[in-house]
């Protein structure tokens with residue numbers, strides 16, 4: 001049996017856009033073990049969200065899972081019925097979406113919103129729902145849970161709303177939390193509080209976290225393992241110490257260089273958008289370019305992840321440099 005709690009193997013996802021097929025995620029494999037926080041890091045549009053939405057089978061209607069398998073606790077998620085996926089979502093795997101604050105119902109007290117998952121999955125008798133919500137509010141750091149229970153979202157700050165979302169995400173005690181940029185709209189202190197809450201939950205329950213971010217500072221602090229994504233591909237992966245000690249792919253290096261350094265606050269951050277591939281290779285190999293367009297058709301460079309040192313993988317060109325049509 002697969003010992004990983006989540007194992008994504010060779011996942012490819014495409015979109016139909018203006019009658020063209022565009023590959024958003026290409027041959028992505030990743031794994032998460034029990035008790036681990038695994039970071040998926042990359043710039044906007046690199047395919048992080050689409051990878052995680054595939055796990056929960058929540059792809060947008062024009063998205064297609066082209067190939068791959070997704071195993072959760074030994075179960076092939078792609079073979080589950082929609083009914084079973086509804087049971088898994090929120091109950092066993094919980095996702096904190098990117099702009100989830102907007103998804104809070106403005107007309108419903110936040111205390112009641114926290115109980116929705118418990119009610120749906122019938123995990124707690126109706127009479128205990130409020131007590132459970134109060135306990136969850138306390139768990140996410142509210143000193144006055146009874147007061148907060150009665151509030152509507154508009155009465156709470158961004159950081160408080162984010163804590164409500166975490167209370168919702170952990171209410172059913174999922175074994176895996178997928179947190180998609182859970183803190184982008186929050187100031188730095190609140191960001192840390194929110195990430196600490198997720199981290200504490202993980203440690204207390206020996207759960208696992210897939211943390212989606214574009215911030216290597218966050219990776220350094222919270223992740224055990226890192227996958228770097230660029231143009232729909234994983235371009236480098238290793239444990240967090242190795243990634244920082246010996247980043248190999250130029251994009252990984254650029255991301256690490258972009259971590260804000262408080263001691264050099266005047267220094268201009270390296271712009272990842274301006275990032276261009278170094279034409280240099282690494283020990284005789286050339287870094288693989290990502291998807292590119294030729295005569296208005298998209299192509300993928302055939303490339304492979306090479307183990308440059310034990311359990312440290314980097315994406316290079318294959319030796320034969322032919323291109324493969326995906327259109």
Ligand SMILES: Nc1ncnc2c1ncn2[C@@H]1O[C@H](COP(=O)(O)OP(=O)(O)OP(=O)(O)O)[C@@H](O)[C@H]1O
Pocket residue numbers: 015016017024042043044045046047048049050051060062063098
């Ligand atoms: N509904 C859609 N239709 C067409 N293309 C889409 C759709 N959703 C996402 N894409 C494309 O898929 C690619 C990957 O998007 P994805 O949202 O996974 O990126 P991301 O790395 O999570 O970025 P961000 O941090 O901005 O969310 C992008 O090129 C995006 O434009």
